[in-house]
Amino acid sequence: MSNPYRVISASITEVIQESPLIRTLKLLPEEPIVFKTGQFVELSIPNIGEGPFTPSSSHYISDRMDITIMKTGFVTDYVHRAQVGDTVGLRGPYGSHYPLEKFDGKDVLILGGGCGLAPLRSLFLTLLHDVDRYKSITFFAGAKSPQDCIYKDQVSGWRQFPTVRFVRSVDAVPEGQEWNEDVGLVTKLLANLDIDPKTNPAIVCGPPLMMKFGTLELLKNGFKESNIYLSMEKKMYCGFGQCRHCVMGPYYACKDGPVFTYESIKNEEGIWE
Ligand SMILES: Cc1cc2nc3c(=O)[nH]c(=O)nc-3n(C[C@H](O)[C@H](O)[C@H](O)COP(=O)(O)OP(=O)(O)OC[C@H]3O[C@@H](n4cnc5c(N)ncnc54)[C@H](O)[C@@H]3O)c2cc1C
Structure with missing residues:
Protein backbone atom coordinates (compact mmCIF):
# COMPACT_ATOMS: atom_id res chain seq x y z
CA MET A 1 0.00 0.00 0.00
CA GLY A 95 -4.84 -6.50 8.26
CA SER A 96 -4.89 -10.23 7.81
CA HIS A 97 -7.48 -12.28 5.98
CA TYR A 98 -9.05 -15.73 6.10
CA PRO A 99 -6.70 -18.35 4.60
CA LEU A 100 -9.13 -19.74 2.00
CA GLU A 101 -6.56 -22.18 0.62
CA LYS A 102 -6.66 -24.02 3.96
CA PHE A 103 -10.41 -24.50 3.60
CA ASP A 104 -10.21 -26.34 0.25
CA GLY A 105 -12.04 -29.67 0.34
CA LYS A 106 -13.09 -29.14 3.96
CA ASP A 107 -16.33 -29.03 5.89
CA VAL A 108 -16.16 -25.34 6.78
CA LEU A 109 -17.92 -24.29 9.97
CA ILE A 110 -18.83 -20.63 10.50
CA LEU A 111 -20.14 -19.47 13.87
CA GLY A 112 -21.26 -15.94 14.55
CA GLY A 113 -23.63 -13.63 16.28
CA GLY A 114 -24.84 -10.05 16.24
CA CYS A 115 -22.79 -7.75 14.06
CA GLY A 116 -20.05 -10.40 13.98
CA LEU A 117 -22.03 -11.75 11.05
CA ALA A 118 -20.66 -8.88 8.91
CA PRO A 119 -17.15 -10.25 8.27
CA LEU A 120 -18.63 -13.74 8.22
CA ARG A 121 -21.04 -12.80 5.43
CA SER A 122 -18.06 -11.55 3.45
CA LEU A 123 -16.35 -14.90 4.01
CA PHE A 124 -19.54 -16.83 3.26
CA LEU A 125 -20.26 -14.98 -0.01
CA THR A 126 -16.63 -15.42 -1.03
CA LEU A 127 -16.85 -19.16 -0.34
CA LEU A 128 -20.15 -19.38 -2.27
CA HIS A 129 -18.38 -17.93 -5.30
CA ASP A 130 -16.41 -21.23 -5.53
CA VAL A 131 -18.81 -23.38 -3.55
CA ASP A 132 -17.59 -26.63 -5.15
CA ARG A 133 -14.12 -26.09 -3.72
CA TYR A 134 -15.46 -26.91 -0.25
CA LYS A 135 -17.00 -30.19 0.88
CA SER A 136 -19.69 -28.34 2.81
CA ILE A 137 -20.34 -25.01 4.51
CA THR A 138 -22.22 -24.87 7.79
CA PHE A 139 -23.15 -21.39 9.01
CA PHE A 140 -24.55 -21.05 12.53
CA ALA A 141 -25.88 -17.51 12.93
CA GLY A 142 -27.15 -16.08 16.19
CA ALA A 143 -29.18 -13.04 17.18
CA LYS A 144 -30.84 -11.80 20.35
CA SER A 145 -34.37 -12.00 18.94
CA PRO A 146 -36.06 -12.53 15.57
CA GLN A 147 -36.12 -8.78 14.90
CA ASP A 148 -32.34 -8.64 15.49
CA CYS A 149 -31.63 -11.18 12.72
CA ILE A 150 -29.79 -9.61 9.81
CA TYR A 151 -29.57 -10.47 6.09
CA LYS A 152 -33.14 -11.81 6.39
CA ASP A 153 -33.93 -11.44 2.69
CA GLN A 154 -30.94 -13.54 1.66
CA VAL A 155 -31.33 -16.59 3.85
CA SER A 156 -33.69 -18.56 1.62
CA GLY A 157 -31.35 -18.07 -1.38
CA TRP A 158 -28.38 -19.33 0.63
CA ARG A 159 -30.33 -22.41 1.68
CA GLN A 160 -30.74 -23.45 -1.96
CA PHE A 161 -27.10 -24.58 -2.22
CA PRO A 162 -27.05 -28.37 -1.66
CA THR A 163 -23.76 -28.29 0.30
CA VAL A 164 -24.70 -25.30 2.45
CA ARG A 165 -26.43 -25.45 5.81
CA PHE A 166 -27.51 -22.08 7.18
CA VAL A 167 -28.95 -22.42 10.68
CA ARG A 168 -30.25 -19.52 12.75
CA SER A 169 -30.88 -19.38 16.45
CA VAL A 170 -32.24 -16.54 18.55
CA ASP A 171 -31.67 -16.16 22.29
CA ALA A 172 -35.36 -15.55 22.95
CA VAL A 173 -38.61 -14.82 21.14
CA PRO A 174 -40.35 -11.81 22.71
CA GLU A 175 -44.13 -11.71 22.56
CA GLY A 176 -45.42 -10.49 19.24
CA GLN A 177 -42.39 -11.67 17.21
CA GLU A 178 -42.73 -14.69 14.94
CA TRP A 179 -40.09 -17.40 14.74
CA ASN A 180 -40.04 -21.03 13.66
CA GLU A 181 -36.30 -21.71 13.72
CA ASP A 182 -33.94 -22.56 16.62
CA VAL A 183 -34.14 -20.84 20.00
CA GLY A 184 -31.20 -20.67 22.41
CA LEU A 185 -27.66 -19.33 22.42
CA VAL A 186 -26.05 -19.94 19.04
CA THR A 187 -23.23 -21.89 20.68
CA LYS A 188 -25.77 -24.58 21.63
CA LEU A 189 -25.95 -25.53 17.95
CA LEU A 190 -22.44 -26.94 18.37
CA ALA A 191 -23.76 -29.69 20.64
CA ASN A 192 -24.88 -32.02 17.83
CA LEU A 193 -22.20 -31.26 15.27
CA ASP A 194 -21.73 -33.84 12.53
CA ILE A 195 -18.41 -32.46 11.27
CA ASP A 196 -15.08 -34.19 11.95
CA PRO A 197 -13.48 -31.72 14.38
CA LYS A 198 -9.95 -33.03 13.91
CA THR A 199 -9.46 -31.93 10.33
CA ASN A 200 -11.91 -29.10 9.66
CA PRO A 201 -11.75 -25.35 10.21
CA ALA A 202 -14.09 -23.24 12.33
CA ILE A 203 -14.36 -19.48 11.90
CA VAL A 204 -15.82 -17.44 14.75
CA CYS A 205 -16.87 -13.81 15.08
CA GLY A 206 -19.30 -12.05 17.37
CA PRO A 207 -19.64 -10.44 20.78
CA PRO A 208 -16.68 -11.29 23.06
CA LEU A 209 -18.63 -13.69 25.29
CA MET A 210 -20.00 -15.55 22.31
CA MET A 211 -16.50 -15.86 20.88
CA LYS A 212 -15.16 -17.12 24.18
CA PHE A 213 -17.83 -19.75 24.80
CA GLY A 214 -17.99 -20.69 21.12
CA THR A 215 -14.25 -21.31 21.08
CA LEU A 216 -14.34 -23.32 24.32
CA GLU A 217 -17.17 -25.44 22.92
CA LEU A 218 -15.26 -26.03 19.68
CA LEU A 219 -12.19 -27.10 21.67
CA LYS A 220 -14.38 -29.42 23.76
CA ASN A 221 -15.70 -30.90 20.51
CA GLY A 222 -12.11 -31.65 19.47
CA PHE A 223 -11.38 -28.82 17.01
CA LYS A 224 -7.67 -28.03 16.83
CA GLU A 225 -6.51 -24.68 18.20
CA SER A 226 -4.75 -24.06 14.90
CA ASN A 227 -7.99 -24.61 12.96
CA ILE A 228 -10.08 -22.09 14.91
CA TYR A 229 -10.01 -18.63 13.29
CA LEU A 230 -11.10 -15.62 15.33
CA SER A 231 -11.76 -12.07 14.09
CA MET A 232 -10.57 -9.82 16.89
CA GLU A 233 -12.42 -6.49 16.91
CA LYS A 234 -10.10 -4.66 19.31
CA LYS A 235 -10.20 -0.90 19.71
CA MET A 236 -7.90 0.57 17.09
CA TYR A 237 -7.31 3.85 15.31
CA CYS A 238 -4.68 4.03 12.59
CA GLY A 239 -5.29 0.54 11.21
CA PHE A 240 -1.72 -0.29 10.27
CA GLY A 241 0.44 -0.60 13.37
CA GLN A 242 1.50 2.99 14.07
CA CYS A 243 -0.64 4.14 16.99
CA ARG A 244 -0.21 1.00 19.14
CA HIS A 245 -3.75 1.16 20.52
CA CYS A 246 -4.49 -2.45 19.61
CA VAL A 247 -1.37 -4.16 20.92
CA MET A 248 -2.03 -7.74 22.07
CA GLY A 249 1.22 -9.08 23.52
CA PRO A 250 3.61 -9.35 20.57
CA TYR A 251 0.83 -8.64 18.07
CA TYR A 252 -1.02 -5.66 16.68
CA ALA A 253 -4.69 -6.58 16.20
CA CYS A 254 -4.79 -4.28 13.15
CA LYS A 255 -1.66 -5.47 11.37
CA ASP A 256 -1.21 -9.10 12.46
CA GLY A 257 -4.99 -9.51 12.81
CA PRO A 258 -7.88 -9.04 12.83
CA VAL A 259 -7.92 -12.71 11.79
CA PHE A 260 -5.89 -14.87 14.18
CA THR A 261 -5.88 -18.58 14.94
CA TYR A 262 -6.83 -19.31 18.52
CA GLU A 263 -3.51 -21.12 18.83
CA SER A 264 -1.55 -17.93 18.12
CA ILE A 265 -3.30 -15.69 20.66
CA LYS A 266 -4.62 -18.05 23.33
CA ASN A 267 -2.04 -16.90 25.91
CA GLU A 268 -2.49 -13.16 25.33
CA GLU A 269 -4.21 -11.15 28.02
CA GLY A 270 -7.74 -9.87 27.53
CA ILE A 271 -8.51 -11.59 24.24
CA TRP A 272 -12.17 -11.98 25.20
CA GLU A 273 -12.65 -8.36 26.33
C1 LIG B 1 -11.13 -4.89 12.66
C2 LIG B 1 -12.49 -4.42 13.11
C3 LIG B 1 -13.59 -4.64 12.31
C4 LIG B 1 -14.86 -4.22 12.71
N1 LIG B 1 -15.91 -4.46 11.89
C5 LIG B 1 -17.13 -4.01 12.24
C6 LIG B 1 -18.24 -4.21 11.38
O1 LIG B 1 -18.12 -4.77 10.28
N2 LIG B 1 -19.43 -3.73 11.79
C7 LIG B 1 -19.60 -3.09 13.00
O2 LIG B 1 -20.70 -2.67 13.31
N3 LIG B 1 -18.56 -2.89 13.82
C8 LIG B 1 -17.34 -3.33 13.49
N4 LIG B 1 -16.28 -3.09 14.32
C9 LIG B 1 -16.50 -2.32 15.57
C10 LIG B 1 -16.57 -0.84 15.22
O3 LIG B 1 -15.33 -0.40 14.75
C11 LIG B 1 -16.97 0.01 16.44
O4 LIG B 1 -18.22 -0.40 16.90
C12 LIG B 1 -17.05 1.48 16.05
O5 LIG B 1 -15.79 1.96 15.67
C13 LIG B 1 -17.56 2.28 17.25
O6 LIG B 1 -17.48 3.65 16.90
P1 LIG B 1 -18.37 4.75 17.63
O7 LIG B 1 -17.69 6.06 17.47
O8 LIG B 1 -19.77 4.66 17.14
O9 LIG B 1 -18.31 4.25 19.12
P2 LIG B 1 -17.69 5.04 20.38
O10 LIG B 1 -18.59 6.20 20.71
O11 LIG B 1 -16.25 5.29 20.18
O12 LIG B 1 -17.84 3.89 21.46
C14 LIG B 1 -19.07 3.24 21.73
C15 LIG B 1 -18.79 1.83 22.22
O13 LIG B 1 -18.16 1.05 21.17
C16 LIG B 1 -16.93 0.51 21.65
N5 LIG B 1 -15.95 0.54 20.56
C17 LIG B 1 -15.40 1.65 20.02
N6 LIG B 1 -14.52 1.31 19.05
C18 LIG B 1 -14.52 -0.02 18.99
C19 LIG B 1 -13.83 -0.98 18.22
N7 LIG B 1 -12.93 -0.64 17.30
N8 LIG B 1 -14.10 -2.29 18.41
C20 LIG B 1 -15.00 -2.67 19.33
N9 LIG B 1 -15.68 -1.83 20.10
C21 LIG B 1 -15.44 -0.53 19.94
C22 LIG B 1 -16.51 1.42 22.80
O14 LIG B 1 -15.66 0.72 23.71
C23 LIG B 1 -17.83 1.77 23.42
O15 LIG B 1 -18.29 0.76 24.27
C24 LIG B 1 -15.01 -3.53 13.95
C25 LIG B 1 -13.90 -3.29 14.75
C26 LIG B 1 -12.65 -3.74 14.33
C27 LIG B 1 -11.46 -3.46 15.19
Whole structure:
Protein backbone atom coordinates (compact mmCIF):
# COMPACT_ATOMS: atom_id res chain seq x y z
CA MET A 1 0.00 0.00 0.00
CA SER A 2 1.73 3.22 -1.11
CA ASN A 3 0.04 5.75 1.16
CA PRO A 4 -1.85 4.01 3.97
CA TYR A 5 -3.69 7.23 4.89
CA ARG A 6 -5.14 7.74 1.43
CA VAL A 7 -8.92 8.11 1.58
CA ILE A 8 -11.16 7.08 -1.29
CA SER A 9 -14.61 8.59 -1.32
CA ALA A 10 -17.60 6.35 -1.80
CA SER A 11 -21.22 7.23 -2.33
CA ILE A 12 -24.02 5.45 -0.57
CA THR A 13 -26.25 3.83 -3.18
CA GLU A 14 -28.59 1.99 -0.83
CA VAL A 15 -29.24 1.67 2.87
CA ILE A 16 -30.69 -1.58 4.21
CA GLN A 17 -32.06 -1.40 7.74
CA GLU A 18 -31.26 -4.96 8.76
CA SER A 19 -32.50 -4.68 12.35
CA PRO A 20 -33.25 -1.85 14.79
CA LEU A 21 -29.52 -1.33 15.48
CA ILE A 22 -27.82 -2.67 12.37
CA ARG A 23 -27.81 -1.35 8.83
CA THR A 24 -25.92 -2.23 5.69
CA LEU A 25 -24.57 0.56 3.50
CA LYS A 26 -24.15 -0.31 -0.16
CA LEU A 27 -21.24 1.77 -1.38
CA LEU A 28 -19.88 2.79 -4.74
CA PRO A 29 -16.22 3.79 -4.27
CA GLU A 30 -14.79 6.25 -6.78
CA GLU A 31 -12.19 3.59 -7.60
CA PRO A 32 -12.15 -0.17 -6.95
CA ILE A 33 -10.97 -1.31 -3.53
CA VAL A 34 -9.37 -4.73 -3.72
CA PHE A 35 -9.42 -6.61 -0.44
CA LYS A 36 -9.23 -10.15 0.85
CA THR A 37 -12.09 -11.45 2.94
CA GLY A 38 -11.45 -10.85 6.65
CA GLN A 39 -9.55 -7.60 6.11
CA PHE A 40 -11.06 -4.31 7.25
CA VAL A 41 -11.28 -0.70 6.11
CA GLU A 42 -11.50 2.57 8.03
CA LEU A 43 -14.79 4.28 7.17
CA SER A 44 -15.03 8.00 7.82
CA ILE A 45 -17.90 10.44 7.99
CA PRO A 46 -16.56 13.83 6.86
CA ASN A 47 -15.92 16.19 9.82
CA ILE A 48 -17.15 13.60 12.30
CA GLY A 49 -14.70 10.72 12.63
CA GLU A 50 -13.87 7.23 11.49
CA GLY A 51 -13.88 3.64 12.64
CA PRO A 52 -12.74 0.18 11.53
CA PHE A 53 -15.33 -1.96 9.74
CA THR A 54 -15.08 -5.18 7.78
CA PRO A 55 -16.72 -5.29 4.37
CA SER A 56 -19.66 -7.69 4.44
CA SER A 57 -19.55 -8.30 0.69
CA SER A 58 -17.58 -10.89 -1.29
CA HIS A 59 -13.94 -10.12 -1.96
CA TYR A 60 -14.55 -10.97 -5.60
CA ILE A 61 -16.35 -7.62 -5.92
CA SER A 62 -14.03 -4.61 -5.78
CA ASP A 63 -16.03 -1.88 -7.56
CA ARG A 64 -18.75 -1.96 -4.90
CA MET A 65 -18.65 -2.67 -1.19
CA ASP A 66 -21.24 -3.49 1.45
CA ILE A 67 -20.51 -2.54 5.03
CA THR A 68 -22.82 -3.65 7.83
CA ILE A 69 -22.69 -1.41 10.86
CA MET A 70 -24.14 -1.60 14.34
CA LYS A 71 -25.05 1.63 16.11
CA THR A 72 -22.92 1.66 19.26
CA GLY A 73 -21.66 5.21 19.78
CA PHE A 74 -20.59 8.49 18.28
CA VAL A 75 -19.45 7.66 14.75
CA THR A 76 -21.87 4.81 14.20
CA ASP A 77 -24.73 7.08 15.26
CA TYR A 78 -23.81 9.36 12.34
CA VAL A 79 -23.50 6.33 10.06
CA HIS A 80 -27.07 5.48 11.00
CA ARG A 81 -28.22 8.93 9.96
CA ALA A 82 -26.52 8.77 6.54
CA GLN A 83 -28.73 8.61 3.48
CA VAL A 84 -28.56 7.46 -0.12
CA GLY A 85 -26.43 9.95 -2.06
CA ASP A 86 -24.24 10.88 0.93
CA THR A 87 -20.50 10.33 0.70
CA VAL A 88 -18.24 8.49 3.14
CA GLY A 89 -14.47 8.00 3.08
CA LEU A 90 -12.75 4.63 2.94
CA ARG A 91 -9.10 3.86 3.56
CA GLY A 92 -7.42 0.49 3.54
CA PRO A 93 -7.79 -2.45 3.30
CA TYR A 94 -5.77 -3.40 6.33
CA GLY A 95 -4.84 -6.50 8.26
CA SER A 96 -4.89 -10.23 7.81
CA HIS A 97 -7.48 -12.28 5.98
CA TYR A 98 -9.05 -15.73 6.10
CA PRO A 99 -6.70 -18.35 4.60
CA LEU A 100 -9.13 -19.74 2.00
CA GLU A 101 -6.56 -22.18 0.62
CA LYS A 102 -6.66 -24.02 3.96
CA PHE A 103 -10.41 -24.50 3.60
CA ASP A 104 -10.21 -26.34 0.25
CA GLY A 105 -12.04 -29.67 0.34
CA LYS A 106 -13.09 -29.14 3.96
CA ASP A 107 -16.33 -29.03 5.89
CA VAL A 108 -16.16 -25.34 6.78
CA LEU A 109 -17.92 -24.29 9.97
CA ILE A 110 -18.83 -20.63 10.50
CA LEU A 111 -20.14 -19.47 13.87
CA GLY A 112 -21.26 -15.94 14.55
CA GLY A 113 -23.63 -13.63 16.28
CA GLY A 114 -24.84 -10.05 16.24
CA CYS A 115 -22.79 -7.75 14.06
CA GLY A 116 -20.05 -10.40 13.98
CA LEU A 117 -22.03 -11.75 11.05
CA ALA A 118 -20.66 -8.88 8.91
CA PRO A 119 -17.15 -10.25 8.27
CA LEU A 120 -18.63 -13.74 8.22
CA ARG A 121 -21.04 -12.80 5.43
CA SER A 122 -18.06 -11.55 3.45
CA LEU A 123 -16.35 -14.90 4.01
CA PHE A 124 -19.54 -16.83 3.26
CA LEU A 125 -20.26 -14.98 -0.01
CA THR A 126 -16.63 -15.42 -1.03
CA LEU A 127 -16.85 -19.16 -0.34
CA LEU A 128 -20.15 -19.38 -2.27
CA HIS A 129 -18.38 -17.93 -5.30
CA ASP A 130 -16.41 -21.23 -5.53
CA VAL A 131 -18.81 -23.38 -3.55
CA ASP A 132 -17.59 -26.63 -5.15
CA ARG A 133 -14.12 -26.09 -3.72
CA TYR A 134 -15.46 -26.91 -0.25
CA LYS A 135 -17.00 -30.19 0.88
CA SER A 136 -19.69 -28.34 2.81
CA ILE A 137 -20.34 -25.01 4.51
CA THR A 138 -22.22 -24.87 7.79
CA PHE A 139 -23.15 -21.39 9.01
CA PHE A 140 -24.55 -21.05 12.53
CA ALA A 141 -25.88 -17.51 12.93
CA GLY A 142 -27.15 -16.08 16.19
CA ALA A 143 -29.18 -13.04 17.18
CA LYS A 144 -30.84 -11.80 20.35
CA SER A 145 -34.37 -12.00 18.94
CA PRO A 146 -36.06 -12.53 15.57
CA GLN A 147 -36.12 -8.78 14.90
CA ASP A 148 -32.34 -8.64 15.49
CA CYS A 149 -31.63 -11.18 12.72
CA ILE A 150 -29.79 -9.61 9.81
CA TYR A 151 -29.57 -10.47 6.09
CA LYS A 152 -33.14 -11.81 6.39
CA ASP A 153 -33.93 -11.44 2.69
CA GLN A 154 -30.94 -13.54 1.66
CA VAL A 155 -31.33 -16.59 3.85
CA SER A 156 -33.69 -18.56 1.62
CA GLY A 157 -31.35 -18.07 -1.38
CA TRP A 158 -28.38 -19.33 0.63
CA ARG A 159 -30.33 -22.41 1.68
CA GLN A 160 -30.74 -23.45 -1.96
CA PHE A 161 -27.10 -24.58 -2.22
CA PRO A 162 -27.05 -28.37 -1.66
CA THR A 163 -23.76 -28.29 0.30
CA VAL A 164 -24.70 -25.30 2.45
CA ARG A 165 -26.43 -25.45 5.81
CA PHE A 166 -27.51 -22.08 7.18
CA VAL A 167 -28.95 -22.42 10.68
CA ARG A 168 -30.25 -19.52 12.75
CA SER A 169 -30.88 -19.38 16.45
CA VAL A 170 -32.24 -16.54 18.55
CA ASP A 171 -31.67 -16.16 22.29
CA ALA A 172 -35.36 -15.55 22.95
CA VAL A 173 -38.61 -14.82 21.14
CA PRO A 174 -40.35 -11.81 22.71
CA GLU A 175 -44.13 -11.71 22.56
CA GLY A 176 -45.42 -10.49 19.24
CA GLN A 177 -42.39 -11.67 17.21
CA GLU A 178 -42.73 -14.69 14.94
CA TRP A 179 -40.09 -17.40 14.74
CA ASN A 180 -40.04 -21.03 13.66
CA GLU A 181 -36.30 -21.71 13.72
CA ASP A 182 -33.94 -22.56 16.62
CA VAL A 183 -34.14 -20.84 20.00
CA GLY A 184 -31.20 -20.67 22.41
CA LEU A 185 -27.66 -19.33 22.42
CA VAL A 186 -26.05 -19.94 19.04
CA THR A 187 -23.23 -21.89 20.68
CA LYS A 188 -25.77 -24.58 21.63
CA LEU A 189 -25.95 -25.53 17.95
CA LEU A 190 -22.44 -26.94 18.37
CA ALA A 191 -23.76 -29.69 20.64
CA ASN A 192 -24.88 -32.02 17.83
CA LEU A 193 -22.20 -31.26 15.27
CA ASP A 194 -21.73 -33.84 12.53
CA ILE A 195 -18.41 -32.46 11.27
CA ASP A 196 -15.08 -34.19 11.95
CA PRO A 197 -13.48 -31.72 14.38
CA LYS A 198 -9.95 -33.03 13.91
CA THR A 199 -9.46 -31.93 10.33
CA ASN A 200 -11.91 -29.10 9.66
CA PRO A 201 -11.75 -25.35 10.21
CA ALA A 202 -14.09 -23.24 12.33
CA ILE A 203 -14.36 -19.48 11.90
CA VAL A 204 -15.82 -17.44 14.75
CA CYS A 205 -16.87 -13.81 15.08
CA GLY A 206 -19.30 -12.05 17.37
CA PRO A 207 -19.64 -10.44 20.78
CA PRO A 208 -16.68 -11.29 23.06
CA LEU A 209 -18.63 -13.69 25.29
CA MET A 210 -20.00 -15.55 22.31
CA MET A 211 -16.50 -15.86 20.88
CA LYS A 212 -15.16 -17.12 24.18
CA PHE A 213 -17.83 -19.75 24.80
CA GLY A 214 -17.99 -20.69 21.12
CA THR A 215 -14.25 -21.31 21.08
CA LEU A 216 -14.34 -23.32 24.32
CA GLU A 217 -17.17 -25.44 22.92
CA LEU A 218 -15.26 -26.03 19.68
CA LEU A 219 -12.19 -27.10 21.67
CA LYS A 220 -14.38 -29.42 23.76
CA ASN A 221 -15.70 -30.90 20.51
CA GLY A 222 -12.11 -31.65 19.47
CA PHE A 223 -11.38 -28.82 17.01
CA LYS A 224 -7.67 -28.03 16.83
CA GLU A 225 -6.51 -24.68 18.20
CA SER A 226 -4.75 -24.06 14.90
CA ASN A 227 -7.99 -24.61 12.96
CA ILE A 228 -10.08 -22.09 14.91
CA TYR A 229 -10.01 -18.63 13.29
CA LEU A 230 -11.10 -15.62 15.33
CA SER A 231 -11.76 -12.07 14.09
CA MET A 232 -10.57 -9.82 16.89
CA GLU A 233 -12.42 -6.49 16.91
CA LYS A 234 -10.10 -4.66 19.31
CA LYS A 235 -10.20 -0.90 19.71
CA MET A 236 -7.90 0.57 17.09
CA TYR A 237 -7.31 3.85 15.31
CA CYS A 238 -4.68 4.03 12.59
CA GLY A 239 -5.29 0.54 11.21
CA PHE A 240 -1.72 -0.29 10.27
CA GLY A 241 0.44 -0.60 13.37
CA GLN A 242 1.50 2.99 14.07
CA CYS A 243 -0.64 4.14 16.99
CA ARG A 244 -0.21 1.00 19.14
CA HIS A 245 -3.75 1.16 20.52
CA CYS A 246 -4.49 -2.45 19.61
CA VAL A 247 -1.37 -4.16 20.92
CA MET A 248 -2.03 -7.74 22.07
CA GLY A 249 1.22 -9.08 23.52
CA PRO A 250 3.61 -9.35 20.57
CA TYR A 251 0.83 -8.64 18.07
CA TYR A 252 -1.02 -5.66 16.68
CA ALA A 253 -4.69 -6.58 16.20
CA CYS A 254 -4.79 -4.28 13.15
CA LYS A 255 -1.66 -5.47 11.37
CA ASP A 256 -1.21 -9.10 12.46
CA GLY A 257 -4.99 -9.51 12.81
CA PRO A 258 -7.88 -9.04 12.83
CA VAL A 259 -7.92 -12.71 11.79
CA PHE A 260 -5.89 -14.87 14.18
CA THR A 261 -5.88 -18.58 14.94
CA TYR A 262 -6.83 -19.31 18.52
CA GLU A 263 -3.51 -21.12 18.83
CA SER A 264 -1.55 -17.93 18.12
CA ILE A 265 -3.30 -15.69 20.66
CA LYS A 266 -4.62 -18.05 23.33
CA ASN A 267 -2.04 -16.90 25.91
CA GLU A 268 -2.49 -13.16 25.33
CA GLU A 269 -4.21 -11.15 28.02
CA GLY A 270 -7.74 -9.87 27.53
CA ILE A 271 -8.51 -11.59 24.24
CA TRP A 272 -12.17 -11.98 25.20
CA GLU A 273 -12.65 -8.36 26.33
C1 LIG B 1 -11.13 -4.89 12.66
C2 LIG B 1 -12.49 -4.42 13.11
C3 LIG B 1 -13.59 -4.64 12.31
C4 LIG B 1 -14.86 -4.22 12.71
N1 LIG B 1 -15.91 -4.46 11.89
C5 LIG B 1 -17.13 -4.01 12.24
C6 LIG B 1 -18.24 -4.21 11.38
O1 LIG B 1 -18.12 -4.77 10.28
N2 LIG B 1 -19.43 -3.73 11.79
C7 LIG B 1 -19.60 -3.09 13.00
O2 LIG B 1 -20.70 -2.67 13.31
N3 LIG B 1 -18.56 -2.89 13.82
C8 LIG B 1 -17.34 -3.33 13.49
N4 LIG B 1 -16.28 -3.09 14.32
C9 LIG B 1 -16.50 -2.32 15.57
C10 LIG B 1 -16.57 -0.84 15.22
O3 LIG B 1 -15.33 -0.40 14.75
C11 LIG B 1 -16.97 0.01 16.44
O4 LIG B 1 -18.22 -0.40 16.90
C12 LIG B 1 -17.05 1.48 16.05
O5 LIG B 1 -15.79 1.96 15.67
C13 LIG B 1 -17.56 2.28 17.25
O6 LIG B 1 -17.48 3.65 16.90
P1 LIG B 1 -18.37 4.75 17.63
O7 LIG B 1 -17.69 6.06 17.47
O8 LIG B 1 -19.77 4.66 17.14
O9 LIG B 1 -18.31 4.25 19.12
P2 LIG B 1 -17.69 5.04 20.38
O10 LIG B 1 -18.59 6.20 20.71
O11 LIG B 1 -16.25 5.29 20.18
O12 LIG B 1 -17.84 3.89 21.46
C14 LIG B 1 -19.07 3.24 21.73
C15 LIG B 1 -18.79 1.83 22.22
O13 LIG B 1 -18.16 1.05 21.17
C16 LIG B 1 -16.93 0.51 21.65
N5 LIG B 1 -15.95 0.54 20.56
C17 LIG B 1 -15.40 1.65 20.02
N6 LIG B 1 -14.52 1.31 19.05
C18 LIG B 1 -14.52 -0.02 18.99
C19 LIG B 1 -13.83 -0.98 18.22
N7 LIG B 1 -12.93 -0.64 17.30
N8 LIG B 1 -14.10 -2.29 18.41
C20 LIG B 1 -15.00 -2.67 19.33
N9 LIG B 1 -15.68 -1.83 20.10
C21 LIG B 1 -15.44 -0.53 19.94
C22 LIG B 1 -16.51 1.42 22.80
O14 LIG B 1 -15.66 0.72 23.71
C23 LIG B 1 -17.83 1.77 23.42
O15 LIG B 1 -18.29 0.76 24.27
C24 LIG B 1 -15.01 -3.53 13.95
C25 LIG B 1 -13.90 -3.29 14.75
C26 LIG B 1 -12.65 -3.74 14.33
C27 LIG B 1 -11.46 -3.46 15.19
